[in-house]
Amino acid sequence: MNSTLPVFCLQDDERLVILYVCAHIAVMYDHTANTQHLLQGHCSPISCVCVSEDRRWLVTADRGQDSLVIVWDTYTGIPVRTLFDCHPEGGTVALALSHDSKHLVMVGTGEVQQRLCVWGLEPANQRVLCCMTELPDAFGTQRHILFHPNDNTQLLSTSESRVLFHQWQSSTFNKAVGAFSQSVFHSGWTQAFSATALGNVLIWAPKAGAAGGYTALKLVPLQDNAITVLTQMDSYIVTGDSKGHVKFYGSSLKMLSHYSDMNLDCISSLSFGTKEPSGALGHPQDCTLAAKPLPIRNLVVSTDTAVVVHVTSEGGRVQTLLREHADSLQAVACHPHHPIVAMGSNSGILKLWDYEQKQLVCSRLFQKDPRIQCLAYDPHGVHLAVGFAGGGVCVLHGCSLHSEEMDSLPYCTHSITHSVTHMAFSHDSLYLATADEGRAVTLFRLCCEEKEEQRWSYQGRHHSHYLPIQELLFGEQLDTGLPRLLSLGQDRRLVEYDLQGSGGDRLVVLSAERVEQSGVPTCMCWYPPLTTESFLLTTSHLYKMKLYNSTTKMCRKTLLGPCFGSPLRKMMLLPKNSEGDPSARYMAYITTDKVGLQILPLDGNPHRCSAQLCHSTGVTSMAVSHEGRYAFTAGGTDCTAFCWEISLSALEAAAALGGKDLEPFYSLLEGGRDGELFREMEDYFYYSQLRSQGMDSMETRQVSTHIPLAEVPFVMRALGFYPTEQELEDMQNEVKFSRYAETGQYVTQVDLPEFIRLFVNHRPAQGLQLHELQWAFSVLGESHTATGHTHITRDTLLELLQARGEHMTEEELAECFSSLLGVSPEGGRLEWGRTSWQDADALLEKDIPEEITLETFVKGILGFPLSNPEASLASTNASSLTPARDTSAPPT
Structure with missing residues (x-):
């Protein structure tokens, strides 16, 4: 959840429902039924949110490109109105609904100053701008605004240095007192109240004879702690402070009651239920000598550390609804046999979540080195490895998070302080390898000595790359079945290590190959056994995917990869299941901000892949469930993990709509099948046959559907694609060895359909x-x-x-x-x-x-x-x- 935005109570008579925001999605969480309803409509992180007095309407706004303001019906979860381009300069930073829900006020950011706009929400099919005013930069950034409860023409906004009182067509302000947090009108009085970071409350009173004008009346030192939330419940003023206390005040700002034993930290929002309290039974007594019952509504409290609790009106029982990650969520990993996903964040919280039952299995808090960067399960599901930003590595039990060893694995003579970026287990679970920001690979081995329990021993470390490592991968040797370890870096080097020859504080490099000429590798995975050869699949920032023979490291195929705004950052094969084409395999991937699926085998057809926005601020990690039904993504700074349901049948249907055979590839040519480029391609293709037969030959011409492989570079260049010599060699090897594993013979000719595929897959995806x-x-x-x-x-x-x-x-x-x-x-x-x-x-x-x-x-x-x-x-x-x-x- 986004702990900087408020959490609202939507409770009715039978259900406990709260509303909170995570990333670009608003979540209505039914705690009673343990279900979520996701309100999806924004493409950028939600920046502000408000609800109507009766909790019927919800308004969300963002600050990204093409910013939107959306009005939702909380009863149905359906958007009823979308406002476009309200603040195109920088989006919306504060908004509020009037008490009758007929007006919406928004404060937007601009290049120089803020703009305040009041919109009329009736009639339902129109948006009416009632008024607009510019707020000078000297007033500070107004981040909190609300309507007067009895007069829609009066508003109040607050920044750290100013409190502004607005009346339609006019705006006045008075001298600042301290650093303001929030302000509120009182529905039963004419005054307004502003809270400060010093624990004071400033009372405002209307100026005599000046409509809409307010003057500072009195500064009341209310408490010692900073007031972070100021709101109103019925006739009471309610505050939340930096120590996690909630206090209720009467008309003379005398404290009537408080919640001080909830063991919370700094409070970020308070939200009361809509149900009016009935009777006096079970309600707390106020602090007066008469000790009268104080009718308090049910209360939902959220804190800066992403904790949400529910406090009942009768008895004051405290129930924790959410305890989420309050810092960047960097890593997710799925158990290989059970419906469990592990999530770790920089706040030091590691959680195991049962995604079938939708409940927490267990959790653990790391305090010595709290910043969790990556997670990895071993293939047997016994061990869960945790990598930290401080360089430490910890191996826990895969289902209980217990650790039988020390806090982190020993590193022998080395003292590693670089953040761990990648972790991988071998297929037999005997080896654990890590890569760090120091551009080095570290190897551990599971040892079992006589009469001793299993323990992880440090084998060695090697600084094998001079640029950041992009991928770390274990595999199996084809002849012996022993594990093999490879790493791929931004330096374009594919390094393989000698595991059997390593040990004693020494990691041995077996080979190092340069796999790219101009592209920068981004990720790597093993290609499934769809052919008789064993391949490594790599991707680059040029939107290209390449297949390398796993033994010779020869580039055997180059293909156009998914082009969805940014290159691929991670790929994972889906396990076989009953859905989809039984002869195909499938792969999940992430880009900078999207998650997608790809049908294998790869051929460059753009309709065989799909993607959609997952985290607008950037996705940091991905995991796939053991049965292949779900994909999980971590959003980093948005502190959010999403669970995506995979529909292979929908992916296959989309691929079928793209056409068969060469139809998808014609669409990648300028002008398509009837365009000028295709006609030139045909002309050059047949002209190349004349070249190969000899331009001055007087013999009868033999027109064929193929051209010699040696003619491919000339036709490519004539079409405006100028490959390097290395690219030409890869292109010719791709054709030459395309059938060698099946027939044992080289291919020396290319027909027109194969040439079109070569041209589309090899030429630059975005040009120069x-x-x-x-x-x-x-x-x-x-x-x-x-x-x-x-x-x-x-x-x-x-x-x-x-x-x-x-x-x-x-x-x-x-x-x-x-x-x-x-x-x-x-x-x-x-x-x-x-x-x-x-x-x-x-x-x-x-x-x-x-x-x-x-x-x-x-x-x-x-x-x-x-x-x-x-x-x-x-x-x-x-x-x-x-x-x-x-x-x-x-x-x-």
Whole structure:
């Protein structure tokens, strides 16, 4: 739950229902029936919430992009009205409903100052702006607002330094007294009250002869502790303070009763039930000498540490309704055999939750190193490993959270203080590996000595990456079945470790392979046994997925991955179940803020995957239940864990609607099946057959449906896709070995459908981004002292192209620049004789300036069409740059 927002009591005669907010969802929690009703409509975290006096209407608002204000019917849980663009500058920070629910007031943030708006909610099919006023920045940020209980034209708002009294068409304020927390009108009197962080209450009285004007009447030192909540119940003033006490005051601000033994911390909200108290039986007595019964309604209290309690009106019984994570929720993990999910947060709380019975199994609080970063169950479900931000690792019992060992596993001679980021168990549960922010991998082994119980021993640690580790993975050796350990880092290195040769404070590296050329790996998992080969599946920030042979580490296939706004961050295979296609397997994944599903085997079809928003502020972890029915996500800073129900039949239906065979791939081509790109592809495909047979041949032409594999690079480049030599090698290996495991023979030809799949899967998903060129110039170039513009000298650029990355020869450089600058007479390939090389060299010196700026390179050399280069180059979010295809020249 979001402990910074209030919790409301919606209790009726038979049920105890509360309403609270988590992330971008409002939750109506029926504690009596142990059920939740989720109110989903926002795409950004909810920033403020209010309910009507009769608890019939609920209003929620957010502060993100395309911010919304939604009015809900709490009886049905259905949104009845959505207000768009009320505060487009920055969203809403405070709102309130009038006591008759006919008006809604909102305070929004802007670039310079706040705006207060009052909206009429009748008639139901319209939104009427009654009034609007700008609040100067000097007044402070108004974060609390409410209507006068008897007069909808009067409002009161509070910031830390000011209390503002508003009347429609006018706004006045008086001198500030202390740091204000909340303010309230009193329904039976003319005064208003403001609470301060020093425990004082400031009494406001109307000015004589000034409608809507208020003046400070008296400052009353009410208590020693800071008042954090100020509200009204019937004719009583009620406060909640930083010590967890709730106090009731009468008309003269004399304390009548209090709840001081609830063992709570700082109170963040108070909400009373709507049911009027009846009789005097069971109610507490006030603090006066007469000791009269004090009729108090049922009360729901929430605290800053995400604890919600219910206090009954009769007897004052305290019942804890929720005790949730008050700090960032970083990790979730599912038990491999039981319906249990583990959740850990930076507040040190570790919970085991039964998601079938919807009840807490057990919990544990860590105090020495409370910041839990990751969790992992072993395949047998006996052990639960916990990794902490301080570098500690603790292994607990998987179902009871008991620990028979010390607080953390020993590290021998090392003192590790880096935060643990990844944890994994081997398939036989004998090995535990961890990765940390120090870019190192640590290995533990479960040992069982004679006459002693099992214990975890430290084996070794290796600093195997020079950039953060993205994934840590155990597998099985194909021939022996022994465990193997691999790690993948942002440094593009796939490292495998020698587990049998490790030990004695030494972790041995078996091999290290570079798996990407330009993409940055994001995650990795084992590909299911859908083929005769064993594959590793990796993803990159370029929205590409690659299959690597698990033994040779050769890239065997490149595919277009899910494109839902951000790259994949974690993948998990779903276990087999009766739902869905029995011949297929399925995979769950998360991106920066979404959770999704993918149908396997992979082929690049965009309709075989789906995703939806899960945590608008970012998802930190994911887990899948042992039976494959549910996926769990942790939201990090929103302190929320979501349980998602998986519907494979719906995923298969969506994939079927996308079309069969090549239909989904035609949609990825500009113009589709009838577009210009497809017609060019056909022309170049058949022209390539003429090239392979010889342009000057006089023999009868043999028209085929295939082209030689060696012709694929030329056709790709003619279509505007310019792969590197490594990408071409991966492309040719993909085709060449596609049937080798089944037939033992190489494939040397490509037909048009297979070529279309190759083109769609291998070409960049987003084209060349302008900010990538800006970054390259900032790294490789020099900055002018006077102008500040970055440039690269001609000699430096030519040297880099010949000495770094995939080296280019002088002839290749001259050919490329001649074509780009249009200095070749035919625009095609030059014949590299002595005279032509000297001519080309002279032309390059003439046409390429001595100092090359970004604008010169993009517009003058690459020839990208920029209508406004100055504006485009200044923006790092510019659209992708796509070079024009040469439709007049043959593929070269």
